[in-house]
Amino acid sequence: MSTDEPDRSTDAHGHEHHGVEGPGYPTPAAMRTESEREKTAFVMSLRVGMDVDGPDFVGVVDVDPDSETYAELIDTVDMPNKGDELHHFGWNTCSSSCHAEGLMRDHLIVPGQRSSRIHIVDASDPRSPVIERVIEPEEVFEHDLSAPHTVHCVPEGKIVISMLGNADGELPGGFLQLDGDDFSIDGHWEVDRGGMEMNYDYWYQPRHGVMLSSEWAAPETYYPGFDLDDVEAGKYGDSIHVWDWETKEHRQTLSFGEEGLIPLEVRMPHNPEETEGYVGAALSSNIIRFWEDADGQWEWETVIEIEDREHPDWDMPVPGLVTDLLLSLDDQYLFFSNWLHGDVRMYDVSDTGSPRLVDQVWAGGNFGDRQSVGGHDIRGAPQMLQLSRDGRRLYWTTSLFSSWDNQFYPGMGEEGSLMLKADVYPDEGRMELDEEFVVDFGDAPGGPARAHEIRWPGGDCTSDVWQ
Amino acid sequence: MPHTVTLEWRDGRETAVEVRATETVIDATERAGVGVPFGCLYGVCATCTGRLLEGDLVHVERPRGLKPRHRRDGYVLLCVAEPRSDCRIEVGAEIQADLVPNPWK
Numbered sequence: 174m175s176t177d178e179p180d181r182s183t184d185a186h187g188h189e190h191h192g193v194e195g196p197g198y199p200t201p202a203a204m205r206t207e208s209e210r211e212k213t214a215f216v217m218s219l220r221v222g223m224d225v226d227g228p229d230f231v232g233v234v235d236v237d238p239d240s241e242t243y244a245e246l247i248d249t250v251d252m253p254n255k256g257d258e259l260h261h262f263g264w265n266t267c268s269s270s271c272h273a274e275g276l277m278r279d280h281l282i283v284p285g286q287r288s289s290r291i292h293i294v295d296a297s298d299p300r301s302p303v304i305e306r307v308i309e310p311e312e313v314f315e316h317d318l319s320a321p322h323t324v325h326c327v328p329e330g331k332i333v334i335s336m337l338g339n340a341d342g343e344l345p346g347g348f349l350q351l352d353g354d355d356f357s358i359d360g361h362w363e364v365d366r367g368g369m370e371m372n373y374d375y376w377y378q379p380r381h382g383v384m385l386s387s388e389w390a391a392p393e394t395y396y397p398g399f400d401l402d403d404v405e406a407g408k409y410g411d412s413i414h415v416w417d418w419e420t421k422e423h424r425q426t427l428s429f430g431e432e433g434l435i436p437l438e439v440r441m442p443h444n445p446e447e448t449e450g451y452v453g454a455a456l457s458s459n460i461i462r463f464w465e466d467a468d469g470q471w472e473w474e475t476v477i478e479i480e481d482r483e484h485p486d487w488d489m490p491v492p493g494l495v496t497d498l499l500l501s502l503d504d505q506y507l508f509f510s511n512w513l514h515g516d517v518r519m520y521d522v523s524d525t526g527s528p529r530l531v532d533q534v535w536a537g538g539n540f541g542d543r544q545s546v547g548g549h550d551i552r553g554a555p556q557m558l559q560l561s562r563d564g565r566r567l568y569w570t571t572s573l574f575s576s577w578d579n580q581f582y583p584g585m586g587e588e589g590s591l592m593l594k595a596d597v598y599p600d601e602g603r604m605e606l607d608e609e610f611v612v613d614f615g616d617a618p619g620g621p622a623r624a625h626e627i628r629w630p631g632g633d634c635t636s637d638v639w640q
Numbered sequence: 641m642p643h644t645v646t647l648e649w650r651d652g653r654e655t656a657v658e659v660r661a662t663e664t665v666i667d668a669t670e671r672a673g674v675g676v677p678f679g680c681l682y683g684v685c686a687t688c689t690g691r692l693l694e695g696d697l698v699h700v701e702r703p704r705g706l707k708p709r710h711r712r713d714g715y716v717l718l719c720v721a722e723p724r725s726d727c728r729i730e731v732g733a734e735i736q737a738d739l740v741p742n743p744w745k
Binding site for chain 1: 649675678682684687706733736737739740745
Protein backbone atom coordinates (compact mmCIF):
# COMPACT_ATOMS: atom_id res chain seq x y z
CA MET A 174 0.00 0.00 0.00
CA SER A 175 1.18 3.49 -0.74
CA THR A 176 2.07 5.35 2.41
CA ASP A 177 0.91 8.51 0.70
CA GLU A 178 -2.61 7.29 1.49
CA PRO A 179 -3.96 8.19 4.91
CA ASP A 180 -3.02 5.20 6.86
CA ARG A 181 -5.70 3.41 8.85
CA SER A 182 -5.61 -0.33 8.48
CA THR A 183 -2.36 -1.84 9.63
CA ASP A 184 -3.65 -5.32 8.70
CA ALA A 185 -2.32 -4.72 5.22
CA HIS A 186 1.21 -4.81 6.55
CA GLY A 187 1.04 -7.67 8.97
CA HIS A 188 -0.39 -6.29 12.17
CA GLU A 189 -0.15 -8.85 14.91
CA HIS A 190 -2.85 -7.54 17.22
CA HIS A 191 -5.91 -9.28 15.87
CA GLY A 192 -9.03 -7.25 15.33
CA VAL A 193 -7.41 -3.94 16.28
CA GLU A 194 -6.77 -1.24 13.76
CA GLY A 195 -4.55 1.77 14.29
CA PRO A 196 -2.29 4.17 12.44
CA GLY A 197 1.31 3.44 11.59
CA TYR A 198 3.33 0.26 11.73
CA PRO A 199 3.70 -2.42 14.39
CA THR A 200 7.51 -2.20 14.41
CA PRO A 201 10.23 0.11 13.05
CA ALA A 202 11.29 -2.68 10.68
CA ALA A 203 7.74 -2.93 9.31
CA MET A 204 7.78 0.78 8.55
CA ARG A 205 11.24 0.54 6.98
CA THR A 206 10.53 -2.45 4.76
CA GLU A 207 6.78 -2.49 4.08
CA SER A 208 6.10 1.16 3.29
CA GLU A 209 6.67 2.37 -0.23
CA ARG A 210 9.06 5.07 -1.30
CA GLU A 211 8.05 8.59 -0.27
CA LYS A 212 6.28 10.44 -3.09
CA THR A 213 5.36 13.69 -1.37
CA ALA A 214 7.21 15.91 1.10
CA PHE A 215 5.60 18.48 3.35
CA VAL A 216 8.05 21.32 3.97
CA MET A 217 7.64 24.17 6.44
CA SER A 218 8.10 27.28 4.31
CA LEU A 219 8.36 30.77 5.68
CA ARG A 220 8.53 34.40 4.79
CA VAL A 221 8.75 35.87 8.25
CA GLY A 222 11.53 38.45 8.40
CA MET A 223 11.73 38.88 4.63
CA ASP A 224 10.66 41.78 2.48
CA VAL A 225 8.16 39.46 0.81
CA ASP A 226 4.77 40.64 2.02
CA GLY A 227 3.11 37.26 2.36
CA PRO A 228 2.33 34.53 4.88
CA ASP A 229 4.31 31.39 5.63
CA PHE A 230 3.03 28.22 3.97
CA VAL A 231 3.11 24.45 4.05
CA GLY A 232 5.01 23.55 0.89
CA VAL A 233 4.16 20.32 -0.91
CA VAL A 234 7.16 18.98 -2.83
CA ASP A 235 6.90 16.17 -5.38
CA VAL A 236 9.60 13.60 -4.56
CA ASP A 237 8.28 10.89 -6.88
CA PRO A 238 10.94 10.43 -9.59
CA ASP A 239 8.32 8.98 -11.97
CA SER A 240 6.26 12.16 -11.81
CA GLU A 241 6.47 14.99 -14.34
CA THR A 242 6.69 17.47 -11.49
CA TYR A 243 9.51 15.65 -9.65
CA ALA A 244 11.58 17.96 -7.42
CA GLU A 245 9.06 20.78 -7.78
CA LEU A 246 7.00 22.70 -5.26
CA ILE A 247 3.54 21.58 -6.44
CA ASP A 248 1.28 23.19 -3.84
CA THR A 249 1.51 25.90 -1.21
CA VAL A 250 -0.95 26.07 1.67
CA ASP A 251 -0.84 29.68 2.80
CA MET A 252 -1.29 30.42 6.48
CA PRO A 253 -4.15 32.81 7.25
CA ASN A 254 -1.83 35.33 8.95
CA LYS A 255 1.65 36.69 8.38
CA GLY A 256 4.57 36.43 10.78
CA ASP A 257 4.14 32.89 12.13
CA GLU A 258 7.64 31.47 11.50
CA LEU A 259 6.62 27.91 10.73
CA HIS A 260 9.43 25.74 12.09
CA HIS A 261 8.76 22.19 13.34
CA PHE A 262 5.52 20.26 12.95
CA GLY A 263 4.04 16.84 13.60
CA TRP A 264 1.19 14.38 13.21
CA ASN A 265 -2.01 13.95 15.17
CA THR A 266 -1.07 10.30 15.64
CA CYS A 267 1.78 7.92 14.79
CA SER A 268 2.95 4.32 15.22
CA SER A 269 2.83 4.73 19.00
CA SER A 270 -0.95 4.43 18.60
CA CYS A 271 -0.70 1.36 16.40
CA HIS A 272 -2.99 -0.49 18.84
CA ALA A 273 -5.57 2.27 19.06
CA GLU A 274 -8.64 1.60 17.01
CA GLY A 275 -10.20 4.38 14.98
CA LEU A 276 -7.23 6.76 14.88
CA MET A 277 -5.95 7.99 11.54
CA ARG A 278 -2.74 9.80 10.67
CA ASP A 279 -4.43 12.50 8.65
CA HIS A 280 -3.81 15.83 10.40
CA LEU A 281 -0.63 17.89 10.63
CA ILE A 282 -0.15 20.11 13.65
CA VAL A 283 1.69 23.19 12.35
CA PRO A 284 2.78 25.71 15.01
CA GLY A 285 4.01 29.26 14.44
CA GLN A 286 7.23 29.60 16.45
CA ARG A 287 6.99 33.41 16.71
CA SER A 288 3.25 33.91 16.58
CA SER A 289 2.36 31.05 19.00
CA ARG A 290 -0.54 30.29 16.63
CA ILE A 291 -1.22 26.57 16.01
CA HIS A 292 -2.67 25.40 12.69
CA ILE A 293 -4.43 22.08 12.22
CA VAL A 294 -4.02 20.95 8.62
CA ASP A 295 -6.11 18.17 7.11
CA ALA A 296 -3.57 16.22 5.05
CA SER A 297 -5.79 13.27 4.14
CA ASP A 298 -5.12 14.19 0.52
CA PRO A 299 -1.35 14.66 0.70
CA ARG A 300 -1.21 16.49 -2.60
CA SER A 301 -3.82 19.00 -1.48
CA PRO A 302 -3.74 19.69 2.26
CA VAL A 303 -6.16 22.24 3.72
CA ILE A 304 -6.25 24.22 6.96
CA GLU A 305 -9.04 22.85 9.12
CA ARG A 306 -8.68 24.79 12.33
CA VAL A 307 -6.59 27.53 13.84
CA ILE A 308 -5.79 27.89 17.54
CA GLU A 309 -5.15 31.60 18.00
CA PRO A 310 -2.22 32.87 20.11
CA GLU A 311 -4.54 34.29 22.79
CA GLU A 312 -5.85 30.78 23.53
CA VAL A 313 -2.26 29.57 23.98
CA PHE A 314 -1.24 32.56 26.14
CA GLU A 315 -4.14 31.79 28.49
CA HIS A 316 -2.10 28.80 29.64
CA ASP A 317 0.93 31.05 30.22
CA LEU A 318 2.83 29.39 27.39
CA SER A 319 4.31 30.57 24.07
CA ALA A 320 6.66 29.59 21.24
CA PRO A 321 5.42 26.11 20.27
CA HIS A 322 8.10 23.76 18.95
CA THR A 323 8.12 19.94 18.86
CA VAL A 324 4.88 18.08 18.21
CA HIS A 325 4.44 14.42 19.13
CA CYS A 326 1.27 12.45 19.64
CA VAL A 327 0.54 10.58 22.84
CA PRO A 328 -0.88 7.07 22.51
CA GLU A 329 -4.21 7.92 24.20
CA GLY A 330 -5.31 10.28 21.43
CA LYS A 331 -3.54 13.37 22.72
CA ILE A 332 -0.97 15.70 21.18
CA VAL A 333 1.85 17.25 23.23
CA ILE A 334 3.80 20.34 22.07
CA SER A 335 6.97 21.60 23.73
CA MET A 336 6.58 25.31 24.53
CA LEU A 337 9.69 27.44 24.95
CA GLY A 338 8.34 30.39 26.92
CA ASN A 339 5.60 31.77 29.12
CA ALA A 340 2.97 34.20 27.83
CA ASP A 341 5.50 37.07 28.01
CA GLY A 342 8.16 35.22 26.00
CA GLU A 343 10.20 34.68 29.16
CA LEU A 344 10.92 31.54 31.20
CA PRO A 345 9.69 29.04 32.14
CA GLY A 346 8.36 27.10 29.19
CA GLY A 347 6.36 23.91 29.48
CA PHE A 348 4.27 21.51 27.43
CA LEU A 349 0.85 22.13 25.90
CA GLN A 350 -1.54 19.21 25.46
CA LEU A 351 -4.20 19.16 22.73
CA ASP A 352 -7.09 16.78 22.42
CA GLY A 353 -6.70 14.63 19.33
CA ASP A 354 -10.43 14.50 18.54
CA ASP A 355 -11.32 18.17 18.28
CA PHE A 356 -7.85 19.76 18.60
CA SER A 357 -8.92 21.87 21.55
CA ILE A 358 -6.40 22.77 24.25
CA ASP A 359 -6.48 20.51 27.32
CA GLY A 360 -3.89 22.58 29.23
CA HIS A 361 -0.38 21.84 30.44
CA TRP A 362 0.83 18.27 29.89
CA GLU A 363 3.28 18.37 32.79
CA VAL A 364 2.14 17.99 36.38
CA ASP A 365 5.43 19.05 37.98
CA ARG A 366 8.20 20.64 35.95
CA GLY A 367 10.72 20.47 38.82
CA GLY A 368 13.90 22.36 37.89
CA MET A 369 13.06 22.67 34.21
CA GLU A 370 12.93 26.26 32.93
CA MET A 371 14.13 26.12 29.33
CA ASN A 372 12.62 23.86 26.71
CA TYR A 373 13.18 22.89 23.13
CA ASP A 374 12.81 19.37 21.69
CA TYR A 375 11.66 16.14 23.30
CA TRP A 376 11.50 12.42 22.61
CA TYR A 377 9.78 9.66 24.54
CA GLN A 378 10.10 5.88 24.95
CA PRO A 379 6.66 4.79 26.16
CA ARG A 380 7.66 1.20 26.94
CA HIS A 381 9.99 2.58 29.61
CA GLY A 382 7.72 5.43 30.68
CA VAL A 383 10.37 8.03 30.02
CA MET A 384 10.59 11.34 28.18
CA LEU A 385 13.67 13.53 27.61
CA SER A 386 13.54 17.24 26.79
CA SER A 387 16.28 19.67 25.79
CA GLU A 388 16.98 23.42 26.14
CA TRP A 389 17.34 26.37 23.77
CA ALA A 390 16.67 29.61 25.67
CA ALA A 391 13.82 31.97 26.50
CA PRO A 392 12.03 33.25 23.38
CA GLU A 393 13.04 36.82 24.30
CA THR A 394 16.66 35.62 24.16
CA TYR A 395 16.82 33.51 20.98
CA TYR A 396 14.08 35.21 18.91
CA PRO A 397 16.07 38.41 18.13
CA GLY A 398 19.24 36.52 17.17
CA PHE A 399 22.30 34.83 18.66
CA ASP A 400 24.35 37.01 21.03
CA LEU A 401 27.45 35.49 22.70
CA ASP A 402 26.88 37.85 25.64
CA ASP A 403 23.69 35.90 26.34
CA VAL A 404 25.68 32.65 26.42
CA GLU A 405 28.12 34.19 28.89
CA ALA A 406 25.21 35.43 30.98
CA GLY A 407 23.88 31.86 31.23
CA LYS A 408 20.79 32.60 29.19
CA TYR A 409 21.28 29.61 26.87
CA GLY A 410 20.69 26.00 27.83
CA ASP A 411 23.27 23.33 28.73
CA SER A 412 21.06 20.57 30.17
CA ILE A 413 18.49 17.95 29.31
CA HIS A 414 15.63 16.80 31.49
CA VAL A 415 14.32 13.34 32.28
CA TRP A 416 10.56 13.07 32.82
CA ASP A 417 8.28 10.32 34.00
CA TRP A 418 6.04 9.86 30.97
CA GLU A 419 3.26 8.32 33.08
CA THR A 420 3.11 10.70 36.06
CA LYS A 421 4.27 13.69 33.94
CA GLU A 422 6.76 14.72 36.61
CA HIS A 423 10.32 15.96 36.19
CA ARG A 424 12.77 13.38 37.56
CA GLN A 425 16.34 14.34 36.73
CA THR A 426 18.45 17.06 35.12
CA LEU A 427 21.60 16.14 33.20
CA SER A 428 23.83 19.25 33.11
CA PHE A 429 26.56 19.22 30.48
CA GLY A 430 28.19 22.61 31.12
CA GLU A 431 30.64 23.72 28.42
CA GLU A 432 30.47 20.33 26.73
CA GLY A 433 26.80 20.65 25.97
CA LEU A 434 25.88 24.25 25.25
CA ILE A 435 22.52 24.64 23.48
CA PRO A 436 21.37 21.02 23.37
CA LEU A 437 18.75 20.95 20.63
CA GLU A 438 17.42 17.84 18.90
CA VAL A 439 16.89 14.71 21.04
CA ARG A 440 16.71 11.34 19.25
CA MET A 441 16.23 7.94 20.82
CA PRO A 442 16.43 4.63 18.94
CA HIS A 443 13.23 3.46 17.25
CA ASN A 444 13.62 0.10 18.94
CA PRO A 445 11.17 0.49 21.86
CA GLU A 446 13.41 -1.64 24.11
CA GLU A 447 16.21 0.93 24.15
CA THR A 448 16.90 3.24 27.09
CA GLU A 449 19.46 5.53 25.53
CA GLY A 450 19.74 8.22 22.90
CA TYR A 451 21.64 11.19 21.53
CA VAL A 452 21.32 14.95 21.77
CA GLY A 453 23.14 17.42 19.54
CA ALA A 454 24.71 20.28 21.50
CA ALA A 455 24.59 22.93 18.78
CA LEU A 456 26.99 25.52 20.15
CA SER A 457 29.50 23.11 21.72
CA SER A 458 29.14 21.07 18.50
CA ASN A 459 29.19 17.77 20.37
CA ILE A 460 26.98 14.74 20.08
CA ILE A 461 26.17 13.58 23.62
CA ARG A 462 24.93 10.09 24.35
CA PHE A 463 22.65 9.56 27.35
CA TRP A 464 21.49 6.28 28.87
CA GLU A 465 19.72 4.82 31.87
CA ASP A 466 21.96 2.88 34.23
CA ALA A 467 21.04 -0.19 36.29
CA ASP A 468 19.59 1.80 39.23
CA GLY A 469 17.34 3.94 37.03
CA GLN A 470 19.56 7.05 36.99
CA TRP A 471 20.49 8.63 33.68
CA GLU A 472 24.12 9.20 32.69
CA TRP A 473 25.78 10.95 29.75
CA GLU A 474 29.03 11.22 27.83
CA THR A 475 30.24 13.10 24.75
CA VAL A 476 30.70 10.62 21.92
CA ILE A 477 31.42 12.91 18.94
CA GLU A 478 33.26 16.24 19.01
CA ILE A 479 33.35 18.53 16.00
CA GLU A 480 36.50 20.63 15.96
CA ASP A 481 36.16 24.39 15.48
CA ARG A 482 37.70 25.59 12.23
CA GLU A 483 39.75 28.69 11.40
CA HIS A 484 38.17 30.78 8.67
CA PRO A 485 40.54 33.09 6.77
CA ASP A 486 38.12 36.02 6.92
CA TRP A 487 36.76 35.52 10.42
CA ASP A 488 38.26 36.56 13.76
CA MET A 489 37.49 33.51 15.82
CA PRO A 490 37.46 29.73 15.21
CA VAL A 491 34.04 28.70 13.94
CA PRO A 492 32.03 25.89 15.56
CA GLY A 493 30.25 23.35 13.36
CA LEU A 494 26.90 24.19 14.97
CA VAL A 495 25.19 20.81 15.08
CA THR A 496 21.61 21.88 14.52
CA ASP A 497 19.85 18.64 13.59
CA LEU A 498 20.40 14.92 13.85
CA LEU A 499 18.41 11.79 13.16
CA LEU A 500 18.62 8.02 13.46
CA SER A 501 17.72 5.68 10.61
CA LEU A 502 14.70 3.46 11.31
CA ASP A 503 17.00 0.46 11.87
CA ASP A 504 19.01 2.55 14.39
CA GLN A 505 22.24 1.73 12.54
CA TYR A 506 23.13 5.19 11.24
CA LEU A 507 23.20 8.62 12.82
CA PHE A 508 23.14 11.63 10.49
CA PHE A 509 23.75 15.21 11.60
CA SER A 510 24.37 18.63 10.11
CA ASN A 511 27.10 21.19 10.81
CA TRP A 512 25.25 24.31 9.74
CA LEU A 513 28.15 26.76 10.07
CA HIS A 514 30.74 24.48 8.49
CA GLY A 515 28.51 23.19 5.68
CA ASP A 516 28.55 19.40 5.90
CA VAL A 517 26.20 16.58 6.75
CA ARG A 518 27.75 13.50 8.34
CA MET A 519 26.86 9.82 8.49
CA TYR A 520 28.02 7.72 11.46
CA ASP A 521 27.72 4.00 12.06
CA VAL A 522 26.20 3.76 15.57
CA SER A 523 25.78 -0.01 15.73
CA ASP A 524 28.09 0.29 18.78
CA THR A 525 26.11 3.11 20.36
CA GLY A 526 28.88 4.38 22.63
CA SER A 527 31.50 4.43 19.85
CA PRO A 528 30.09 6.11 16.74
CA ARG A 529 32.22 5.65 13.62
CA LEU A 530 32.29 8.32 10.88
CA VAL A 531 31.59 6.61 7.57
CA ASP A 532 30.82 9.46 5.19
CA GLN A 533 30.30 13.19 4.82
CA VAL A 534 28.76 15.43 2.14
CA TRP A 535 29.71 19.08 1.77
CA ALA A 536 27.16 21.47 0.27
CA GLY A 537 27.22 25.24 0.83
CA GLY A 538 28.24 26.63 4.20
CA ASN A 539 31.36 28.56 5.12
CA PHE A 540 33.91 25.83 4.42
CA GLY A 541 32.56 23.66 1.60
CA ASP A 542 34.13 23.66 -1.86
CA ARG A 543 30.76 22.99 -3.48
CA GLN A 544 28.73 26.20 -3.40
CA SER A 545 26.16 25.37 -6.09
CA VAL A 546 24.02 22.42 -7.17
CA GLY A 547 22.42 22.11 -10.59
CA GLY A 548 23.11 25.76 -11.34
CA HIS A 549 21.58 26.98 -8.07
CA ASP A 550 23.76 28.78 -5.53
CA ILE A 551 23.50 27.06 -2.17
CA ARG A 552 22.29 29.66 0.29
CA GLY A 553 22.86 28.40 3.82
CA ALA A 554 24.10 24.90 4.61
CA PRO A 555 22.74 21.46 5.58
CA GLN A 556 20.30 21.98 8.42
CA MET A 557 16.96 20.15 8.96
CA LEU A 558 17.35 16.54 7.85
CA GLN A 559 14.84 13.91 6.84
CA LEU A 560 15.66 10.35 5.81
CA SER A 561 13.51 8.09 3.66
CA ARG A 562 11.92 5.20 5.55
CA ASP A 563 14.13 2.71 3.74
CA GLY A 564 17.20 4.73 4.72
CA ARG A 565 18.32 5.29 1.12
CA ARG A 566 17.64 8.98 0.58
CA LEU A 567 18.61 11.83 2.88
CA TYR A 568 16.95 15.19 2.23
CA TRP A 569 17.71 18.48 3.91
CA THR A 570 16.88 22.17 3.89
CA THR A 571 19.34 24.99 4.49
CA SER A 572 17.60 27.56 6.73
CA LEU A 573 17.84 27.54 10.54
CA PHE A 574 15.74 30.37 11.96
CA SER A 575 14.98 33.68 10.29
CA SER A 576 16.93 35.96 12.62
CA TRP A 577 19.86 33.52 12.92
CA ASP A 578 19.92 33.10 9.14
CA ASN A 579 20.28 36.88 8.90
CA GLN A 580 23.44 36.76 10.99
CA PHE A 581 25.20 33.86 9.31
CA TYR A 582 23.76 33.56 5.79
CA PRO A 583 22.17 36.96 5.08
CA GLY A 584 21.49 36.12 1.41
CA MET A 585 18.71 33.77 2.48
CA GLY A 586 16.62 36.68 3.71
CA GLU A 587 16.42 37.99 0.15
CA GLU A 588 16.62 34.88 -1.97
CA GLY A 589 15.19 32.08 0.19
CA SER A 590 16.71 28.69 0.94
CA LEU A 591 16.95 25.28 -0.73
CA MET A 592 16.01 21.65 -0.33
CA LEU A 593 18.69 19.14 -1.38
CA LYS A 594 19.19 15.39 -1.30
CA ALA A 595 21.89 12.75 -1.05
CA ASP A 596 21.54 9.13 -2.07
CA VAL A 597 22.50 6.88 0.82
CA TYR A 598 23.94 3.39 0.41
CA PRO A 599 23.47 1.83 3.85
CA ASP A 600 24.95 -1.50 2.76
CA GLU A 601 28.14 0.26 1.74
CA GLY A 602 28.15 2.90 4.48
CA ARG A 603 28.33 5.88 2.16
CA MET A 604 26.27 8.65 0.59
CA GLU A 605 26.49 10.89 -2.44
CA LEU A 606 24.95 14.27 -3.22
CA ASP A 607 22.24 13.93 -5.90
CA GLU A 608 23.08 16.80 -8.23
CA GLU A 609 19.81 16.31 -10.12
CA PHE A 610 17.66 17.12 -7.10
CA VAL A 611 17.30 20.73 -6.03
CA VAL A 612 14.18 22.56 -4.93
CA ASP A 613 14.95 26.27 -4.91
CA PHE A 614 12.54 28.02 -2.58
CA GLY A 615 13.83 31.27 -4.06
CA ASP A 616 11.50 30.46 -6.97
CA ALA A 617 8.43 29.81 -4.79
CA PRO A 618 5.15 31.21 -6.16
CA GLY A 619 4.58 34.63 -4.63
CA GLY A 620 8.26 35.24 -3.91
CA PRO A 621 11.26 33.67 -2.18
CA ALA A 622 10.78 31.65 1.01
CA ARG A 623 12.93 29.83 3.54
CA ALA A 624 12.44 26.07 3.94
CA HIS A 625 12.66 24.25 7.26
CA GLU A 626 11.41 20.89 8.60
CA ILE A 627 10.47 18.09 6.14
CA ARG A 628 7.99 15.22 6.67
CA TRP A 629 6.45 12.48 4.52
CA PRO A 630 2.83 11.36 4.55
CA GLY A 631 2.79 8.04 6.41
CA GLY A 632 5.46 8.95 8.96
CA ASP A 633 9.22 9.18 9.13
CA CYS A 634 12.35 8.70 11.26
CA THR A 635 11.70 11.76 13.41
CA SER A 636 7.92 11.46 13.81
CA ASP A 637 7.32 7.89 14.88
CA VAL A 638 7.75 6.21 18.25
CA TRP A 639 6.85 2.62 19.14
CA GLN A 640 5.15 1.38 22.25
CA MET B 641 -4.86 62.08 17.23
CA PRO B 642 -3.47 60.49 14.06
CA HIS B 643 0.14 61.05 13.06
CA THR B 644 1.89 60.67 9.76
CA VAL B 645 4.69 58.13 9.88
CA THR B 646 7.10 58.14 6.97
CA LEU B 647 8.73 54.77 6.34
CA GLU B 648 12.11 54.57 4.63
CA TRP B 649 13.63 51.38 3.21
CA ARG B 650 17.35 51.03 2.65
CA ASP B 651 16.81 50.59 -1.09
CA GLY B 652 15.47 54.16 -1.21
CA ARG B 653 11.74 53.40 -1.20
CA GLU B 654 9.61 55.68 0.96
CA THR B 655 5.92 55.53 2.00
CA ALA B 656 3.82 57.52 4.45
CA VAL B 657 1.07 55.96 6.57
CA GLU B 658 -1.46 57.53 8.89
CA VAL B 659 -1.26 55.96 12.35
CA ARG B 660 -4.42 56.49 14.41
CA ALA B 661 -4.49 57.17 18.14
CA THR B 662 -3.82 53.98 20.16
CA GLU B 663 -2.73 52.15 17.03
CA THR B 664 0.74 50.63 16.72
CA VAL B 665 2.84 51.28 13.64
CA ILE B 666 2.37 47.63 12.56
CA ASP B 667 -1.43 47.90 13.00
CA ALA B 668 -1.32 50.88 10.66
CA THR B 669 1.01 49.34 8.07
CA GLU B 670 -1.18 46.23 7.95
CA ARG B 671 -4.33 48.33 7.61
CA ALA B 672 -2.69 50.26 4.78
CA GLY B 673 -1.39 47.09 3.12
CA VAL B 674 2.25 48.18 3.43
CA GLY B 675 4.48 45.15 3.95
CA VAL B 676 6.57 45.83 7.04
CA PRO B 677 7.83 42.56 8.57
CA PHE B 678 6.53 41.40 11.95
CA GLY B 679 6.35 38.23 14.02
CA CYS B 680 5.14 37.80 17.60
CA LEU B 681 3.19 41.09 17.87
CA TYR B 682 4.01 41.49 21.58
CA GLY B 683 7.46 43.02 21.53
CA VAL B 684 9.57 39.91 22.06
CA CYS B 685 10.81 38.62 18.72
CA ALA B 686 12.24 41.78 17.10
CA THR B 687 11.22 40.79 13.55
CA CYS B 688 9.53 44.20 13.25
CA THR B 689 12.64 46.15 14.27
CA GLY B 690 12.84 49.65 12.83
CA ARG B 691 15.13 52.58 13.55
CA LEU B 692 13.62 55.88 14.60
CA LEU B 693 15.14 58.70 12.55
CA GLU B 694 12.87 61.58 13.62
CA GLY B 695 9.90 62.16 15.91
CA ASP B 696 8.43 60.89 19.16
CA LEU B 697 7.59 57.19 19.25
CA VAL B 698 6.77 55.34 22.49
CA HIS B 699 6.72 51.65 23.33
CA VAL B 700 3.35 50.80 24.88
CA GLU B 701 4.66 47.41 26.02
CA ARG B 702 8.19 46.58 27.14
CA PRO B 703 10.28 45.88 24.00
CA ARG B 704 11.85 42.70 25.41
CA GLY B 705 13.51 41.85 22.12
CA LEU B 706 15.79 44.92 22.35
CA LYS B 707 18.83 45.27 24.58
CA PRO B 708 19.64 48.64 26.19
CA ARG B 709 22.36 49.27 23.57
CA HIS B 710 19.79 48.82 20.79
CA ARG B 711 17.40 51.31 22.36
CA ARG B 712 20.21 53.83 22.80
CA ASP B 713 20.95 53.47 19.08
CA GLY B 714 17.35 54.29 18.17
CA TYR B 715 16.03 50.81 17.38
CA VAL B 716 12.33 50.34 18.03
CA LEU B 717 9.87 47.44 17.90
CA LEU B 718 7.06 48.61 15.68
CA CYS B 719 4.50 46.04 16.88
CA VAL B 720 4.42 47.69 20.31
CA ALA B 721 5.24 51.28 19.30
CA GLU B 722 2.83 54.20 18.94
CA PRO B 723 3.76 57.62 17.54
CA ARG B 724 3.19 60.73 19.65
CA SER B 725 4.18 63.01 16.77
CA ASP B 726 4.82 62.66 13.07
CA CYS B 727 7.79 60.31 12.68
CA ARG B 728 10.32 59.08 10.19
CA ILE B 729 11.39 55.44 10.65
CA GLU B 730 13.81 53.21 8.80
CA VAL B 731 12.11 49.84 8.13
CA GLY B 732 12.57 46.58 6.23
CA ALA B 733 13.77 43.07 6.93
CA GLU B 734 17.45 44.05 7.10
CA ILE B 735 17.06 46.38 10.08
CA GLN B 736 16.60 43.40 12.44
CA ALA B 737 19.94 42.05 11.22
CA ASP B 738 21.69 45.15 12.66
CA LEU B 739 20.87 44.01 16.20
CA VAL B 740 23.18 41.00 16.42
CA PRO B 741 26.15 40.60 14.10
CA ASN B 742 27.93 37.31 13.43
CA PRO B 743 29.96 36.89 16.66
CA TRP B 744 32.77 34.91 15.02
CA LYS B 745 33.40 37.24 12.12
